[in-house]
Amino acid sequence: MNPARCVSLAIPVFNEEAVLPELLSRVAGILDQTPGGPHEVVFVNDGSSDGSQALLETAAARDQRITVVALSRNFGHQAALSAAFDYVTGDVVLAMDADLQDTPEILPDLLRRLDEGFDVVVVRRAARKESWWLRVAYHTAYRLIARMSDIPLTVDAGDFALMTRRVVDAIRALPERERYLRGLRSWVGYRQTSVVVPRAERAGGTSKYSLGRLISLAMDGAFSFSLVPLRVSAAVGFIAFGFAILFSIYSIFVRLVLGRVPQGFTALIVVMTFLAGLVLIAVWIVGEYVGRIYAEVKHRPLYVVDTVARGGRPAERR
Numbered sequence: 001m002n003p004a005r006c007v008s009l010a011i012p013v014f015n016e017e018a019v020l021p022e023l024l025s026r027v028a029g030i031l032d033q034t035p036g037g038p039h040e041v042v043f044v045n046d047g048s049s050d051g052s053q054a055l056l057e058t059a060a061a062r063d064q065r066i067t068v069v070a071l072s073r074n075f076g077h078q079a080a081l082s083a084a085f086d087y088v089t090g091d092v093v094l095a096m097d098a099d100l101q102d103t104p105e106i107l108p109d110l111l112r113r114l115d116e117g118f119d120v121v122v123v124r125r126a127a128r129k130e131s132w133w134l135r136v137a138y139h140t141a142y143r144l145i146a147r148m149s150d151i152p153l154t155v156d157a158g159d160f161a162l163m164t165r166r167v168v169d170a171i172r173a174l175p176e177r178e179r180y181l182r183g184l185r186s187w188v189g190y191r192q193t194s195v196v197v198p199r200a201e202r203a204g205g206t207s208k209y210s211l212g213r214l215i216s217l218a219m220d221g222a223f224s225f226s227l228v229p230l231r232v233s234a235a236v237g238f239i240a241f242g243f244a245i246l247f248s249i250y251s252i253f254v255r256l257v258l259g260r261v262p263q264g265f266t267a268l269i270v271v272m273t274f275l276a277g278l279v280l281i282a283v284w285i286v287g288e289y290v291g292r293i294y295a296e297v298k299h300r301p302l303y304v305v306d307t308v309a310r311g312g313r314p315a316e317r318r
């Protein structure tokens, strides 16, 4: 449809020296075959402590299509991808991971789908290769978040997606500091579609997401796209309150009509600790929102750039 368009790849990199050589050659290969151009690859080095930066800079010196943005420290995957979105210049942007779990070879298929009139083509994962409990956790988390969310979120989809320029610009224009990018991408709207592709295994190295970081990403999804957690705690509160009223009526009835004193020290302790637990959970839920508001009002930038290498020139300090 638009053979003259330029494709940008946006790739966050954190300690990926084990996979970079293969990534660089596969990405160059696929861009060579893609009509249009000039295409580009924007790598954002998210404060890697291994040889990633050296590998990227060498590649950028040889290939004009490569831009390397080095952040001043590790800001996290979502911030790094946001940085990549700020530096891409193409007409369409493919966001992908560096570890080749997102296979660049499907680019032609994604472009074809885009040409059917879509603005976003999301890659959904069939069959994950992780352990069974992680698969169950992902499955439930995605569905739970999508169920709670105010907007339709694509389930089983990560950040791997092809987007038109206007989608990327719309995401960049969103002011929030908390970047749950796959959610923001849905929020933007336009015509979106998805393709299902089996998720490859990591080509090398290990996952940079610890369990804690995964949970925190899932919580970002839950808390930034819905007020349901607040309403759940309200609902639980009302139910507990209803029980308390009924039980008081029952106790008064037993005392006045039957003349018995209601017993039950153990039951008392159980109910008290149970309710105290519920109250603390509710406070935590409120706290999550308050904490997020705090992070937003501070208005800190998402990332700080150390150096940029582009157009075949060596890395320059920012």
Ligand code: UDP
Pocket: 011, 012, 013, 014, 015, 016, 046, 074, 075, 076, 077, 078, 080, 096, 097, 098, 099, 101, 206, 207, 208, 209
């Ligand atoms: N990544 C990053 N900063 C981080 C963690 C990860 O830029 O703090 C990058 C990483 O190099 C990879 C992508 O984000 O390109 C996804 O990370 P990973 O493959 O470790 O996550 P998983 O696929 O295991 O969820």
Ligand code: MG
Pocket: 097, 099, 101, 202, 207
């Ligand atoms: Mg991965």
